[in-house]
Amino acid sequence: FIDDNWVRSDQYHNKFLLKDDAALEHALQNSTASGLPPIAVSAAQGKLLYLLAKTTHAKRVLEVGTLGGYSTIWFGRALPEDGRIVTLELEEKHAKVARQNFEHAGLASKIEVRVGPAADSLKELPSSEPFDLVFIDADKPNNPTYYKEARRLTRKGSVIIVDNVVRAGLVADPAQEGEFVDGVRELLRDIQADAGVEATTLATVGEKGYDGFTYILVL
Numbered sequence: 001f002i003d004d005n006w007v008r009s010d011q012y013h014n015k016f017l018l019k020d021d022a023a024l025e026h027a028l029q030n031s032t033a034s035g036l037p038p039i040a041v042s043a044a045q046g047k048l049l050y051l052l053a054k055t056t057h058a059k060r061v062l063e064v065g066t067l068g069g070y071s072t073i074w075f076g077r078a079l080p081e082d083g084r085i086v087t088l089e090l091e092e093k094h095a096k097v098a099r100q101n102f103e104h105a106g107l108a109s110k111i112e113v114r115v116g117p118a119a120d121s122l123k124e125l126p127s128s129e130p131f132d133l134v135f136i137d138a139d140k141p142n143n144p145t146y147y148k149e150a151r152r153l154t155r156k157g158s159v160i161i162v163d164n165v166v167r168a169g170l171v172a173d174p175a176q177e178g179e180f181v182d183g184v185r186e187l188l189r190d191i192q193a194d195a196g197v198e199a200t201t202l203a204t205v206g207e208k209g210y211d212g213f214t215y216i217l218v219l
């Protein structure tokens with residue numbers, strides 16, 4: 001469910017705070033034209049991810065769930081010249097569209113797309129090259145696995161961000177069952193039991209509905 005008022009509010013704020021970006025627009029249009037689902041982060045959320053990457057002076061970003069690379073391009077915009085992004089995607093078709101979008105954005109040299117189940121791709125990444133920021137936004141039942149791998153691949157001061165943790169309040173509704181809400185619930189228990197992090201959930205409401213991010217700082 002998406003309320004018109006939420007959409008109008010997002011658009012109102014964006015008008016003041018976001019600049020037109022042809023490459024980001026192209027990424028969305030090309031993704032839609034290629035038949036990808038409209039499940040990228042919103043523009044305002046993308047800008048938040050960009051600002052968080054800048055604020056933390058991130059140089060190495062790991063993304064789980066590429067789709068057409070919309071959020072990846074936001075990160076690419078935030079990174080310094082020698083910055084690098086590794087983004088993981090299950091679907092070859094999504095990866096292909098994403099690579100086109102990275103070329104178009106002039107960011108292809110900074111971004112490596114690895115295709116396959118993210119749980120496998122993550123295991124191939126060495127902890128000797130930790131990431132400054134990890135964005136988890138793929139299949140929700142695997143969130144606990146992705147969190148465990150993200151912890152292995154980060155260091156003190158790194159940030160891990162997980163998307164879609166509120167789901168219009170369904171995650172907190174005891175009447176709800178199923179692997180989507182369970183994946184988030186288990187993730188929250190894992191974070192609670194992890195003495196090496198501090199975290200909070202920031203609920204978001206806007207053109208992508210009522211959802212939220214969990215923001216985790218590695219201590």
Ligand code: SAM
Nearest residue numbers: 040041065067070071089090117118137138139
């Ligand atoms: N981060 C993207 C953005 O905001 O532009 C949106 C990512 S979309 C919500 C989730 C993506 O995760 C989809 O492209 C889907 O194919 C991918 N995905 C689903 N299961 C996966 C898995 N097991 N391993 C890797 N990627 C997966």
